[in-house]
Amino acid sequence: MKNGGHLPFSTKIERSSGTPLFRQVYLQLRSSILSRTLRPGAKLPSTRELAEDLSISRSVVVLAYEQLLAEGCVSGKVGSGTYVASELAELAGAPTVTVRKRAMGPARRRPRVSVDVTELSDERPFNLGRTLIDARTIDQWRKLSTRGLQTFDKALLGYCDPRGSQELREAICDYLGSARAVQCDPEQILVTNGTQHAIHIVARLLQQAGDREVWVEDPGYPLTREALLAAGMLVRPVLVDGDGLNVGYGIRRWPMAKAAFITPSHQFPTGVVLSMARRLELLNWAQDNAAWIIEDDYASEFRYGGHPLASLQGLKGGARVIYIGTLNKALFPGLRLGYAVVPHVLLPRAVTARYLLDRQPPLTNQSVVAEFIRGGYLTAHIRRMRQLYREQRDVLVASLRRRLPGFVTVDAPDQGMHLVAYLSGGCADVAAEKAAKQAGIVVRALSRMYVAAAPRQGLLLGFSGYPKQVIAPAVRRLASVFPPP
Ligand SMILES: Cc1ncc(COP(=O)(O)O)c(C=O)c1O
Known part of the structure; x- marks a missing residue:
């Protein structure tokens, strides 16, 4: 164990530790740089000097310096003067040097997506963007895949x-x-x-x-x-x-x-x-x-x-x-x-x-x-699914109107795979989304889709992925989370 005489702080080498010597030197220098004990722009001792101070081989110090160089902690050329990188002045944790102007508004907002794998489940109605395929498509797909695999x-x-x-x-x-x-x-x-x-x-x-x-x-x-x-x-x-x-x-x-x-x-x-x-x-x-x-x-x-x-x-x-x-x-x-x-x-x-x-x-x-x-x-598949999805849409609209009168206003969309059920009577969509999830139903709160505009309260329900016989019971379950009229 020895002190680094050329450094403005103590460097300790533990020969009995399992950590390789070069890594010990690298970690200690790095920590001194990040804590600003070694300030941006400061010159590091030459590899020869430091090696002598620490009684270790010069190649060990060279390795440590190279690692710091690769990470951008130091600049210069190993062998001809190595300096603490001046860009590190603004590193996190370091005292702030300048207050940078930031663009205002939502552009700088951090992404808010966190993936909830239960919500991603295909099984739970009324997840968005799910699809159905029928026996004809499966059969055709199988044939084409098998042919491809055979050749x-x-x-x-x-x-x-x-x-x-x-x-x-x-x-x-x-x-x-x-x-x-x-x-x-x-x-x-x-x-x-x-x-x-x-x-x-x-x-x-x-x-x-x-x-x-x-x-x-x-x-x-x-x-x-x-x-x-x-x-x-x-x-x-x-x-x-x-x-x-x-x-x-x-x-x-x-x-x-x-x-x-x-x-x-x-x-x-x-x-x-x-x-x-x-x-x-x-x-x-x-x-x-x-x-x-x-x-x-x-x-x-x-x-x-x-x-x-x-x-x-x-x-x-x-x-x-x-x-x-x-x-x-x-x-x-x-x-x-x-x-x-x-x-x-x-x-x-x-x-x-x-x-x-x-x-x-x-x-x-x-x-x-x-x-x-x-x-x-593909064209034939789309034609058949269009018919199926239209029927599913109609069942969903009818079920929502029957089970949730006074709570939702819903129109049958002309296109797409989901509908919006607008909430009335002061119901908050985020609360409804949460309660529905507990009842095994996936609905998406419309208000979450807004950034700056005044959000409307509504629920997004995907109808394309769920056969007709699944829809009505699921709406019944959804209705159970709303207060009795
Ligand atoms: C607006 C919109 N674009 C595109 C997609 C399809 O995305 P992807 O092709 O990545 O599955 C979706 C799926 O829900 C969507 O809602």
Whole structure:
């Protein structure tokens, strides 16, 4: 044990301890740096001097210094002068040197998502975004998967284009052209794990361009907002009214924004459709401000009254739209497959971002899905599920009206996989959500989806994942948590 004569503090080496010598030196120096006993900018003794002081080999000290260098605790070159890094002046725990101005508003808020795995259970009605598949789809899927496994084509085993396989991109392109009037070619399609993945890719693109300020809908889809916050974006809430995103409000309130994340065909959570006037206003805004519109077209397949509305991307001016869709809703969430249609100018950067995030989509699944789409099974599946989900929606609406009169006001939505039951009589949705959970029912409090706008009280109930016979008893259980009329 010996004191370090060249250091302004005591350094002790315990030869009998199990901790390697270099680590002892490194840990003690690091702790002195972080506690500011060694102040930013201070010169460390040379490795030779310290080695002599501590009676240890110089190579041990060199190792410790190298570790500190790698962590950014010191700067300089080992061997020609090593200094405590001056950037450490603002380290947590250190006395504050400057008070930095922070952007105000929700943009700096820390993400609030914490994953509750019981809430994620598929079994509990009325979880959102769940789907059903029928025997025909299962049978078809099995056949296609078995065929793929039997041939076990070598091309399925390796690396591929980060955008996904050519056959799947072609199939998605054709499907989107006919089902959603999306204007694209297969080159522009990026196969993703789903919407969430696509949002992360887009956030990276915006970040790289320095376009951090973005609009999100208020109320809006929490996972988009939280993913953007987690990616360090400046998230600006824009009011939603009966015509969808209030573009004029966005322009007035957040004029510097460079992107808008929206759900135009079925606003989440309200279900409002973005009016044509607003669509054009939004496209003009994007054009005039060199901004991007990120169209999340989730669940657009499930429209119950008339034909689905065409996509925003397919309109004139749609060149500034990044279109995002998901098969996790059209088919089943466990699939984890979606897509983004990326404008040509963004494509090289988008492909790189996708590659860096997780290289490529899994190939074996892709070939099954490509066959499923090309064979027309996806369209047929959607047609059958649309019928089923409509019936489930109707049972849910009727049950809510019967069991909870005076507590909820509910309209049958024209589209989508969930409905909003607005609460009346002063009921708080968060309290109802909690009580329902204890009764084994999952409902989501509408007020949680708001950022700055005055929250409405309501419950979101997913109807797509639960057969008719499950719905009525579940509503009865839900009703039991409300006070007797
Ligand atoms: C608004 C919205 N977008 C997208 C999705 C689909 O997300 P993913 O494809 O990541 O499953 C959902 C699912 O609930 C959603 O509500």
